[in-house]
Amino acid sequence: MPDGARSPGRRGRRRPAAALGLVLVGAFLGLALAAPLVAPFDPTAQPAKRLLPPSARHLLGTDDFGRDVFSRVVYGARVSLQVGLVSVGLALALGGTLGLVSGYCLGVVDALAGRVIDVMFAFPSVILIIAISGVLGAGLGTAMLAIGIVYAPIFARVVRAPTLAVVQQPYVEGARAVGAGVVRVLARHVLPNIAAPVIVQTTLSFSTAILSEATLSFLGLGTQPPSPSWGTMLSAGRRFMELAPWVAVYPGLAIALTVLGLNLVGDALRDALDPRLRQAGV
């Protein structure tokens, strides 16, 4: 039986996963955008006793400073959203431009860009992110900058390959022949045709960027206390985990659910936008 014949069943199974992904991402965005309305307390206020277990007043308990964990988790979504938007936006701008220029110009430019990308890929991303933010100084700004720089080569590769294919198409040649400039050719003819893989990569990078920031903050190199970053909260909660597990458990759960949601949406987008995968049933 050819694979294509099996794909409807597979797609049927994928749909609930995509729906779950959308719900999770929707909840994450909702919390981040409406944090002041959803959170019952200020994330840095200390309205209660230390390490209170979850209750009706403090849904997820309180931390070692008597701060409401639920409110901090809700505001933590804002930090993660900010990290995702800024660092992935930066990576897309840097890497996308590099990939576009490299795939369009070819020759020396492409060779040079290729070497730069190779060197960036020569480091495990976490190590490079830690090194850059460690050298530049701990903080949310440098964390986002470091993640953006380290993710840029991924976008350069994702953009370069389809650009290379598109610029050889007759319609691009036609546009050039009637005198369209480089910017016009890239904006009007190349960009719309390479959008699919870029959209998928953007969604998936959003989730890994959130994970990277959480890792950095966990290690003390990202968001600094008392800002409510999920990684920082988890790191602080680890010290009295046996006494008050809720302080470490819920921020971790928030990271896992957000990343899961983004991965599910990314997978569904890939299935929908890449006809090769759809046909192969992979």
Place this chain on the structure above:
Amino acid sequence: MSRYVLRRLLLLAPTLLGISVLVFVLMRLIPGDVVQVMLGTEAQLGPEQRQTLYRLLGLDAPLPVQYLRWLGAILRGDLGVSLRTAEPVAAIIAGRLPITLELAVLAAALSWAVAVPLGVLAALRRRGLSALVAHVIGLVGLSVPSFWLATMLLLVTSLYLRWQPAGAEWVSPLRAPLTNAQQVLLPVLSLSGALVAVVMRMTRSAMLEVLGQDYIRTARAKGVAERGVLARHASKNAAIPVVTVMGVQVGYLLGGAVVVEVIFGLPGLGWMILNGIYQRDYPVVQGGVLFVGVLFVLVNLLVDVAYACLDPRIRYA
């Protein structure tokens, strides 16, 4: 094959040079005065003493000269000395490497042992329970941060099983294998989580793609038993893309090891780099990052060569 290896080795040189430039530039990005960073905030030096220190450290030379001197020292195996302990960085790395290597090798072995059979099973029984289990593991494994998994493992084992990893200091598996096993069990499990997901997803999709190929249909049509189809025709071809993710995994393991080493107090390479950053011990950070980069590139080269052995199309491309 030897031409392919030679070509790859030639391509290695500019990448290694690029790595060294990147690490050098990165260390020059340290905000403020490097000498002041070295001396700490309390030390005060007069302008003349400061100038002497600059000259002694070679910091008065132009940047390209500084880079070439540094590169020359590296090629002689001299990665500098720690600002805190005056110990040669190369010796520190040599002491830390076995810990990270042990974690990486065991985590890779464990995740392959779990993920490959699970991926194959999920590809064969696509509507069964195993496919669902594999799907869930694949998604959850990719979403749970390793530091949270590690924290939860510690919580569960200490709270419910009343068990904690043995001893404060890492013991070599050659000296005390049992104690060592107790020390690395939880770190290895924490590191394997995401890896199982990646390998399993890759195995499943590679197997699905291969099973749809004409040569599998031909093998079945000529009466080869299903086991033979899987063992002789499908596995070999499905292994090709799975092997390629191995190189990427080494990067994941070296990076993931940082967090896991910190949580479990294992002083490996990641722990060393991170402590270097905390203590502003830049020669250690510089040497550590450079070493990890070079190691990663060499492992990827080995994986690519293995890949070319498996798939002749790569060699002749």
